[in-house]
Amino acid sequence: MDNSVKNRSSLELWFVTGSQCLYGEETLKQVADNSKEIAEGLNASDYIPVKIVFKCIGESPESIREVCSLANNTEACIGLVIWCHTFSPAKMWIGGLSILSKPFAHLHTQFNRDLPWGEIDMDYMNLHQSAHGDREFGFMCSRMRLERKVIVGHWQDEEVQQRLGNWARAAKGWHALQGANVCRIGDNMREVAVTEGDKVAAESRFGYSVNGYGVGELASFVNDVRDEEVDELCAIYQSEYTLEPSLLKGGSRHESVRDAARIELGLRNFLKDKGAIAFTTTFEDLVGLKQLPGIAVQRLMGDGYGFGAEGDWKTAALVYMMKVMTEDLHGGTSFMEDYTYHLHPSGNKVLGSHMLEVCPSIAETKPSLEVHPLGIGGKEDPARLVFDVSAGDAVNATIVDLGNRFRMIVNEVEIVLPENPMPKLPVARAVWKAKPDFKTSAASWIYSGGSHHPVLSKAATSEMLQDFADIAGIEMVLIDGEASVAGVRKDLRVNEVYYHMNRGSSFAG
Numbered sequence: 001m002d003n004s005v006k007n008r009s010s011l012e013l014w015f016v017t018g019s020q021c022l023y024g025e026e027t028l029k030q031v032a033d034n035s036k037e038i039a040e041g042l043n044a045s046d047y048i049p050v051k052i053v054f055k056c057i058g059e060s061p062e063s064i065r066e067v068c069s070l071a072n073n074t075e076a077c078i079g080l081v082i083w084c085h086t087f088s089p090a091k092m093w094i095g096g097l098s099i100l101s102k103p104f105a106h107l108h109t110q111f112n113r114d115l116p117w118g119e120i121d122m123d124y125m126n127l128h129q130s131a132h133g134d135r136e137f138g139f140m141c142s143r144m145r146l147e148r149k150v151i152v153g154h155w156q157d158e159e160v161q162q163r164l165g166n167w168a169r170a171a172k173g174w175h176a177l178q179g180a181n182v183c184r185i186g187d188n189m190r191e192v193a194v195t196e197g198d199k200v201a202a203e204s205r206f207g208y209s210v211n212g213y214g215v216g217e218l219a220s221f222v223n224d225v226r227d228e229e230v231d232e233l234c235a236i237y238q239s240e241y242t243l244e245p246s247l248l249k250g251g252s253r254h255e256s257v258r259d260a261a262r263i264e265l266g267l268r269n270f271l272k273d274k275g276a277i278a279f280t281t282t283f284e285d286l287v288g289l290k291q292l293p294g295i296a297v298q299r300l301m302g303d304g305y306g307f308g309a310e311g312d313w314k315t316a317a318l319v320y321m322m323k324v325m326t327e328d329l330h331g332g333t334s335f336m337e338d339y340t341y342h343l344h345p346s347g348n349k350v351l352g353s354h355m356l357e358v359c360p361s362i363a364e365t366k367p368s369l370e371v372h373p374l375g376i377g378g379k380e381d382p383a384r385l386v387f388d389v390s391a392g393d394a395v396n397a398t399i400v401d402l403g404n405r406f407r408m409i410v411n412e413v414e415i416v417l418p419e420n421p422m423p424k425l426p427v428a429r430a431v432w433k434a435k436p437d438f439k440t441s442a443a444s445w446i447y448s449g450g451s452h453h454p455v456l457s458k459a460a461t462s463e464m465l466q467d468f469a470d471i472a473g474i475e476m477v478l479i480d481g482e483a484s485v486a487g488v489r490k491d492l493r494v495n496e497v498y499y500h501m502n503r504g505s506s507f508a509g
Helices: 004-008 025-043 061-072 090-099 122-127 132-144 158-177 199-206 214-222 227-240 254-274 295-302 313-325 440-448 460-471 483-505
Strands: 012-018 051-058 079-082 104-108 148-152 182-183 207-214 278-281 306-307 334-336 338-344 347-353 369-373 381-387 393-400 404-418 430-434 455-456 473-477
Touching: 012 025, 012 061, 025 051, 025 079, 025 122, 051 061, 051 090, 061 079, 061 090, 079 132, 079 158, 090 132, 090 334, 104 132, 104 158, 104 483, 148 158, 158 313, 158 460, 182 254, 182 313, 199 404, 207 214, 207 278, 214 254, 227 254, 254 295, 254 369, 254 381, 278 313, 295 306, 295 381, 306 313, 306 334, 313 334, 313 393, 313 455, 347 440, 393 430, 393 460, 404 440, 404 460, 430 440, 440 473, 440 483, 460 473, 473 483
Parallel strands: 012 051, 012 079, 079 104, 104 148, 182 207, 182 278, 278 306, 404 473
Antiparallel strands: 334 455, 338 347, 347 430, 369 381, 393 404, 393 455, 404 430
């Protein structure tokens, strides 16, 4: 990661160190100096996408409560990293942890990597008591039933920094959802179940709101777009994508491109007016629009907006969160759909796509802007970007509403290039091999109730998503290279009991 990206960020993780007044001022000064050095070292790590700021030594109930209260009320603070340099009696932490509303990671490390075998004495032992203090702190977190990330190892180890960075990305995604607005333009695709859900429970659990807007309001923004603006955007299309001659200015189908550009500009203005970070559309409600938004949705996703088709607001919010989580990483993230299968005995594969709306951030090569008929929606032929998705490891993720809670399902996959060209398929598409294999993956996904609308990401990892699920307090089912149908089904049965006993209401998620 380019550290300039981090330096431009206003987001912070506060580094708080546990100790106690028993050791005296000289020891506390040494604890503070060591803590600052660790925080500065972590802040220099390329794995951690936000600033690490040493904040204080928690050496009394009052100081701990004060820093937790300040963190709650500081917008730039997305969470705490807590480490106990010395022994830190954990009753001191009860008041602060009771009011802390930001997520926190427990970094179980110590300042020195190695023991000074020939020099070690009791002064050294009293100062370097992380093995002692972190266990005391860990007991209190468990006693209070607090969700947190525990990371073990020396703070200079690459693996430790990478795991802390993954958690920081989850905290960053969580922070981005708080108070966010998802626009549901039109309603749900009629009679579809999985894209529905409890919007009140979602706001209680995830922090974002979902509000409906009529397509006519969007259409008014589209109609207000000036021709000069359309000209400018069409010129951008021509410079960034491949277009056949009939779509260029003066061509027989150029007007379709102009209509698509006008929709994009109107949709951008509409979302800006609503302060929205994500949105949905549905082909069953397009009154006032000439086309189903295609390239408009693709380019907005490319700029970081979340999207879900057919009214799928949960997926729209998840796309946005995962884009925020991975915004400085390579690979890209997109709305996707499991569309059809390749079930050849030599190897089963999934072809993912959608009618129009796949983000160009995951494209293999320069996309082609094309206009083709769409068999549903009853509107004019829409413009869309057509491309294959680049190969590499990826994850498919979805969140579903089970009535009494939300569940995230994650499947690790390997994207592969198509075996042959698909010249008659005029949409963006991805081909992947699911882990551990197609049959296990599909059966486990279906047993888990997974949506047909996953979020495909080549940048996010299952660990990041597990960290997010833990912060959000929701269930997560992982289908990875070690998964089995029997194992997943056993986990689902255990989870059913756990969430019924622990959180049995829909508000609890």
